[in-house]
Amino acid sequence: MEEQFIAEKGFIKGELIRMIYHNEDEHFSIALIHIVETNESIEESEMVVKGHFTRLDEKEHYIFYGDLIQHPKFGEQYNVEHYQKEIPTSKEGVVLYLSSDLFYGIGKRTAERIVGVLGEQAISKILQDPSVLQEVPYLKQEKADQLVADLKEHQGFEHIVISLSEYGFGLQMAQKIYETYQDRALEILQENPYQFVFDINGFGFKRADEVAAKHNIAYDHPTRIQAACLYTLNEWSQQGHVFAPYDVLVEEVQRVLNNEISTVTAEVISREINQLAEEEKLIQEEGNIYLPSLYYAESGFAEQLHRLLMGEIEDEYSQAELMKIVGEIEDEEEISYGKEQFDAIEKALHSNLMILTGGPGTGKTTVIKGIVTAYAKLNRKSLKPADYDSEEPFPFLLTAPTGRAAKRMNESTGIPAVTIHRLLGWNGGETFERDQDHQLDGKILIIDEFSMVDIWLANQLFRAIPSDMQVLLVGDEDQLPSVGPGQVLSDLLTTNLIPATQLKEVYRQKEGSKIIQLAHDMKQGKCDAQSLAKAKDFNFISCVEHQVLHVIQTVYEKAMEKGHRLKDIQILASMYRSKIGIHRLNQEIQQLANPASRQKREMKTKEVIYRTGDKVIQLVNQPESGVYNGDIGEIAAIFKEDETKEQKEKLVVSFEGKEVEYLRKDLSQLMHAYCTSIHKSQGSEFSIVILPVVRSYSRMLRRNLLYTAVTRSKKSLIICGDEQAFRRGVETVDTNRRYTSLHERLDELFNEASTEVVNENEEELSPYDFM
Numbered sequence: 001m002e003e004q005f006i007a008e009k010g011f012i013k014g015e016l017i018r019m020i021y022h023n024e025d026e027h028f029s030i031a032l033i034h035i036v037e038t039n040e041s042i043e044e045s046e047m048v049v050k051g052h053f054t055r056l057d058e059k060e061h062y063i064f065y066g067d068l069i070q071h072p073k074f075g076e077q078y079n080v081e082h083y084q085k086e087i088p089t090s091k092e093g094v095v096l097y098l099s100s101d102l103f104y105g106i107g108k109r110t111a112e113r114i115v116g117v118l119g120e121q122a123i124s125k126i127l128q129d130p131s132v133l134q135e136v137p138y139l140k141q142e143k144a145d146q147l148v149a150d151l152k153e154h155q156g157f158e159h160i161v162i163s164l165s166e167y168g169f170g171l172q173m174a175q176k177i178y179e180t181y182q183d184r185a186l187e188i189l190q191e192n193p194y195q196f197v198f199d200i201n202g203f204g205f206k207r208a209d210e211v212a213a214k215h216n217i218a219y220d221h222p223t224r225i226q227a228a229c230l231y232t233l234n235e236w237s238q239q240g241h242v243f244a245p246y247d248v249l250v251e252e253v254q255r256v257l258n259n260e261i262s263t264v265t266a267e268v269i270s271r272e273i274n275q276l277a278e279e280e281k282l283i284q285e286e287g288n289i290y291l292p293s294l295y296y297a298e299s300g301f302a303e304q305l306h307r308l309l310m311g312e313i314e315d316e317y318s319q320a321e322l323m324k325i326v327g328e329i330e331d332e333e334e335i336s337y338g339k340e341q342f343d344a345i346e347k348a349l350h351s352n353l354m355i356l357t358g359g360p361g362t363g364k365t366t367v368i369k370g371i372v373t374a375y376a377k378l379n380r381k382s383l384k385p386a387d388y389d390s391e392e393p394f395p396f397l398l399t400a401p402t403g404r405a406a407k408r409m410n411e412s413t414g415i416p417a418v419t420i421h422r423l424l425g426w427n428g429g430e431t432f433e434r435d436q437d438h439q440l441d442g443k444i445l446i447i448d449e450f451s452m453v454d455i456w457l458a459n460q461l462f463r464a465i466p467s468d469m470q471v472l473l474v475g476d477e478d479q480l481p482s483v484g485p486g487q488v489l490s491d492l493l494t495t496n497l498i499p500a501t502q503l504k505e506v507y508r509q510k511e512g513s514k515i516i517q518l519a520h521d522m523k524q525g526k527c528d529a530q531s532l533a534k535a536k537d538f539n540f541i542s543c544v545e546h547q548v549l550h551v552i553q554t555v556y557e558k559a560m561e562k563g564h565r566l567k568d569i570q571i572l573a574s575m576y577r578s579k580i581g582i583h584r585l586n587q588e589i590q591q592l593a594n595p596a597s598r599q600k601r602e603m604k605t606k607e608v609i610y611r612t613g614d615k616v617i618q619l620v621n622q623p624e625s626g627v628y629n630g631d632i633g634e635i636a637a638i639f640k641e642d643e644t645k646e647q648k649e650k651l652v653v654s655f656e657g658k659e660v661e662y663l664r665k666d667l668s669q670l671m672h673a674y675c676t677s678i679h680k681s682q683g684s685e686f687s688i689v690i691l692p693v694v695r696s697y698s699r700m701l702r703r704n705l706l707y708t709a710v711t712r713s714k715k716s717l718i719i720c721g722d723e724q725a726f727r728r729g730v731e732t733v734d735t736n737r738r739y740t741s742l743h744e745r746l747d748e749l750f751n752e753a754s755t756e757v758v759n760e761n762e763e764e765l766s767p768y769d770f771m
């Protein structure tokens, strides 16, 4: 433990003389300790410490944080706020810490030299007297000064990193742990390592088990079993399920818990599931087990849907009026709507809620425009937002799950469109400005790319929709389902409770698009030689796996030579880590698309080099900066420390003109985007798509994944790799349906409603009516 870390807070470091009192249930202890070190003004070498801590171990050193208090009877005592066991620092831990990204210019070798000369206590020695760094060979004064400055900035963190390294945790994990718990990290880790599984992204159950074993937590301890149940349900939801059937859950939990030394029976697991249900940490309903957030999202969404479908809307126009207006629009747009398209417009104008589906080029956007224009004409409304004010807000709300999809919607309809998060006024936390008490203003809400909306977001959105608003859900059910849990679009389609129109006729194909032909073939599971035949906008370049990279490079280079911009060329891959994985492709294409040069600045991390001009993708939602998961931008500038007022290196990314700044610590939010995953490309379209399909991807390849990739390309699609693997992928239909109960909930709500109607009618009848 370095003194500088604890210097800001009151602490006593010491070892146990004897336990005075310990209450197991309340976890409350009083102990007499021998003081080894303190920053409090204490004359004595012993002190009574009291607070919520476990039975202390004589062999260990502890650090207690708290306040000195004067007990009326027993005199001076130390009131412990929190405490931790001291773990001796290790050389490797210090090297790991110093060579981390936190310290600019210090690599592993320099770190080893520093620790070699100054020993395990290097950090405290440097902080006490920076001149000790002069003893380290080959360390320039400039770097030494920088190191001292950085060490001061990150004081406190080193202790956690070094201690966690003793448990085998790397720097990134330590950073996450520290950000979550601050200096309580070690205390929590020792007492309930399973807590980390829920609070820290990427902290697995096995890891928690390893830590627990070090602290003698029994394999059948309720904490472990309960944690395994919640962990399994969480994992389950990450695979898209809303609940797990009871028996399946018990079986899965056994798989998580049991190994050579641990055999936990189904009965014991059932007992803990019941306990968790009693504590409302999970919810049991009809043999299905839910995480509470998913249960309430699904049941809430079902109720909102029921409310909307029961709502009253103003649609007092005759068929003749509608026909006349649609005819006018056809003249203005120089278009003749197909029957399906006309039906869709008509149905949407008469419905509270409607679903419009269709593959690429079937006219979804054309219909959206038709609906909005027809509504405006029928109700004598302007389509210009400037003609409205706060008294009468703009009646048309257009929205989509991603920024790029919203932008596309805006470009193709000419009407403002925003992301669902922005529409709802998401503040970055758990709450939204728009909810059931502050509902949206407007008359018509159109949500595009609805297949991407998960059950959580669907619930948030629908609560905010007033009952007299008309809602149109637009999507392509053949695309991948939402990343988050649920399969809202396909569940709604199978309920048959909501009017739906499926557009089947392809219009863009008439303009000679092979890509669209292929997409529609794929929907039918067809993928013959004709489907893959070369065309103006399509080429399948067959090649063996080790040639794929070269082919991609050649295609990319040619596209650049023809003047296509980096943002228009997109490689889409199925896996991150493989020879033809996203990471490798990004590295290789960066050298081609944006090679190093004197004019370009760089910022290096352990894994990658970011360079001005690089194409990058944002990986998390960041509403404060107005950027969202999946947004693609370009590195506009890189600043050195002495060029910024904060004295920190900075990288600036321009997202379609909106500039967002990243400090070194924020770089985990970014990734190169020459190549992205197909999942991340949902909701986006690109002029040119290059799609490698190789045998080593085989276990990932499914029809909906490949269909999503193919339909991302607007002008040109180049697939390269193995035709057989592609065909097999197209033939493989994702049969793993997600466990959801939206269907049943809706059926129940509507059956109840119809029974109520029957009962109401019955009430009006009396025996006399039959006489």
Ligand SMILES: Nc1ncnc2c1ncn2[C@@H]1O[C@H](COP(=O)(O)OP(=O)(O)OP(=O)(O)O)[C@@H](O)[C@H]1O
Pocket: 335, 336, 337, 338, 341, 358, 359, 360, 361, 362, 363, 364, 365, 366, 367, 507, 508
């Ligand atoms: N009834 C029609 N008559 C003539 N052309 C049409 C008709 N409907 C749509 N189109 C044309 O077909 C093309 C595709 O239509 P649109 O963009 O509306 O389809 P989409 O389903 O939104 O496609 P995508 O999902 O691929 O963007 C456009 O060029 C559009 O003008």
